Amino acid sequence: MKIGIVGAGAIGGYFAVQLVEAGYEVVVLARGKNREVLSKKGLTLTSEKGVETVKFAAVSDSAAELGVCDVVLFTVKSQSTEQASEDMRPMVGPKTEIISLQNGLYGIETLAGKYEEGQLSPGITYIPAVVDAPGQVLRTGSLTRTVFGPLHPRDTALHDELAAALQKQGTDAFARREPMKEIWSKYVVLAPFHLIGCLTRLPVGGWIGTAEMQDLFFRAMKEVCALGRAKGADVPDTIAEKQVHFVKTTANPATKASMLEDLERGKPLELEGIVGWICRESKKHGLESPIHDIAYALLLAHRDGRPAA
Numbered sequence: 101m102k103i104g105i106v107g108a109g110a111i112g113g114y115f116a117v118q119l120v121e122a123g124y125e126v127v128v129l130a131r132g133k134n135r136e137v138l139s140k141k142g143l144t145l146t147s148e149k150g151v152e153t154v155k156f157a158a159v160s161d162s163a164a165e166l167g168v169c170d171v172v173l174f175t176v177k178s179q180s181t182e183q184a185s186e187d188m189r190p191m192v193g194p195k196t197e198i199i200s201l202q203n204g205l206y207g208i209e210t211l212a213g214k215y216e217e218g219q220l221s222p223g224i225t226y227i228p229a230v231v232d233a234p235g236q237v238l239r240t241g242s243l244t245r246t247v248f249g250p251l252h253p254r255d256t257a258l259h260d261e262l263a264a265a266l267q268k269q270g271t272d273a274f275a276r277r278e279p280m281k282e283i284w285s286k287y288v289v290l291a292p293f294h295l296i297g298c299l300t301r302l303p304v305g306g307w308i309g310t311a312e313m314q315d316l317f318f319r320a321m322k323e324v325c326a327l328g329r330a331k332g333a334d335v336p337d338t339i340a341e342k343q344v345h346f347v348k349t350t351a352n353p354a355t356k357a358s359m360l361e362d363l364e365r366g367k368p369l370e371l372e373g374i375v376g377w378i379c380r381e382s383k384k385h386g387l388e389s390p391i392h393d394i395a396y397a398l399l400l401a402h403r404d405g406r407p408a409a
Contacts, residue, residue, distance in 0.1 A: 101258075102157075104129065104169035104191045106184055107176035108138060110229035110358075111201055113237035115173055115266075117145045120154040122265040127158040127166045129188060135161050137235035146232075147239035149270070168193035171258070174200040174211065178373020181207045185214050192219070197258055199248050201225045203358070204287055206373040208251065221259065222279055223248025224286045227271075230361055241352065247283075249276035284333045289343045291374050292320035295395035297357030298369075298402075305353020318344050320391040327378060330385040363399075366406030371399050 102125045105116045120126045130138050142155040160166050169191050176184040181202070192198065192215065199221045200208050208222040228241035246266070249259055259275035266273035276282065293304070296317060300307045307313045321340035328335030359369050375396045382389035 101170040112175035118269040164190040178370040206377040220251040246273040249279035294357040294359040297360040368405040
């Protein structure tokens with residue numbers, strides 16, 4: 101298969117390396133310095149496994165030049181979704197599978213407004229990674245769990261093949277016939293985890309230890325659970341209860357939200373796609389989301405990154 105990567109940042113870069121090493125033809129849509137480095141030097145992934153560098157079949161800022169792909173892996177930050185989903189059109193044919201591994205639900209809903217839903221596959225990944233420099237991805241933890249599958253139940257032979265190939269490369273990847281329940285289960289934790297990390301400027305071990313923060317985390321997760329149910333998903337409040345216990349007892353205390361990593365680096369935040377989406381969708385469904393509303397307002401000044409000096 102020919103696989104296109106749209107968003108060769110931390111997550112897209114990680115999967116690009118795995119897919120090249122699995123033997124697929126991988127092409128990358130990239131711009132600016134990132135395109136230049138990926139074209140000349142390839143992409144380097146540094147992890148506990150060591151340093152891996154791969155070259156791609158093609159790297160271009162022109163989707164038309166890359167051509168139609170069998171699969172497009174869509175991994176841009178949520179703030180780039182609208183533009184990137186339009187830019188990649190020449191890579192998408194009538195049989196192209198679009199697999200989104202973005203944070204939250206905003207991205208897949210945006211893609212559903214532009215492409216046939218029968219081509220869309222939402223997914224989630226828990227891989228912790230950051231871009232150290234153009235063409236340089238650093239994995240900051242060992243977790244690789246990834247789940248994806250069709251937006252609506254249909255044949256999953258392609259998904260099964262990709263999951264098996266990724267598993268051979270050491271990625272804990274699973275194809276699901278109906279992935280949305282697991283995606284919502286992650287989102288219940290994702291948005292509260294990001295907003296609390298950014299507001300405290302601390303890794304999880306710095307804020308989960310007090311009863312007050314556990315309660316805040318729990319109440320924020322319940323806001324997401326309520327929204328999920330309003331949108332027709334099976335999202336019981338027991339998810340929030342289990343996640344408080346898990347984060348308190350099992351999570352690596354050094355784990356940082358990726359939005360906090362971006363905040364510390366002065367980069368634009370996925371604020372609209374992760375937190376703002378909950379605020380807007382909650383209002384649309386007649387629900388209250390006070391914790392997300394407050395966090396959104398407080399982080400809004402940082403949404404577009406650190407102003408130039």
